[in-house]
Amino acid sequence: MSGNERQDGAPGPRRPRRPEDFDVIYQGKPAWDIDRPQPAFLELAEAGVVTGTVLDVGCGTGEHALMAAARGCDAVGVDMAAVALATAENKARERGLSVRFVVMNALELEALDQRFDTVLDCGLFHVLDDADRTRYERSLATVIVPGGRYFMLCFSDQQPGDWGPRRIHRDEIVATFADGWHIDSIEPSTIDITMDPNGARAWLASITRT
Numbered sequence: 001m002s003g004n005e006r007q008d009g010a011p012g013p014r015r016p017r018r019p020e021d022f023d024v025i026y027q028g029k030p031a032w033d034i035d036r037p038q039p040a041f042l043e044l045a046e047a048g049v050v051t052g053t054v055l056d057v058g059c060g061t062g063e064h065a066l067m068a069a070a071r072g073c074d075a076v077g078v079d080m081a082a083v084a085l086a087t088a089e090n091k092a093r094e095r096g097l098s099v100r101f102v103v104m105n106a107l108e109l110e111a112l113d114q115r116f117d118t119v120l121d122c123g124l125f126h127v128l129d130d131a132d133r134t135r136y137e138r139s140l141a142t143v144i145v146p147g148g149r150y151f152m153l154c155f156s157d158q159q160p161g162d163w164g165p166r167r168i169h170r171d172e173i174v175a176t177f178a179d180g181w182h183i184d185s186i187e188p189s190t191i192d193i194t195m196d197p198n199g200a201r202a203w204l205a206s207i208t209r210t
Helices: 019-025 039-046 063-070 082-095 106-112 130-141 170-176
Strands: 053-057 074-079 099-103 116-122 144-155 181-193 196-209
Touching (some): 039 063, 063 082, 130 144
Parallel strands (some): 053 116
């Protein structure tokens, strides 16, 4: 079994990333840190569906929280990598934007003691194992208002190769959000990355809290 093989047969690392992994990764420049919003999320913002209070969960260096703040939203970004959040805070100062960045486990979002109209997730869902994915769904449910929207961009099982995170099947998204949510759409999309000009194949999910 190679370092990228999993016992469940799905491509990607054998174990989920640990918090300390991301702090080390952000000492350099991770492939997903493109210094701008992902095009799929920028299109959502331009369409006017990123509204109200906005949570960027697994925000990294903050581009999506900053995108929301630039459009007048009250934005919060959370991540477990303190190194990434320090960069995010510098960006906010440089751009004259007000965003609250919090070092936090995405499985414990209730500790924010705040409710959100919109939650953005680029690249967090696909690093969680099955058990943590269930915990994550429950964590999200505590912070999204009824009728609030969760937009998620994750690696797709249509992405070839075995590098990078575990690929996600559409049915896995449906199963995770089967109770207390309405899945509005799950569409093929792309995650822009620095290591490939064509990006990585992804799912863009739009899900409403009922």
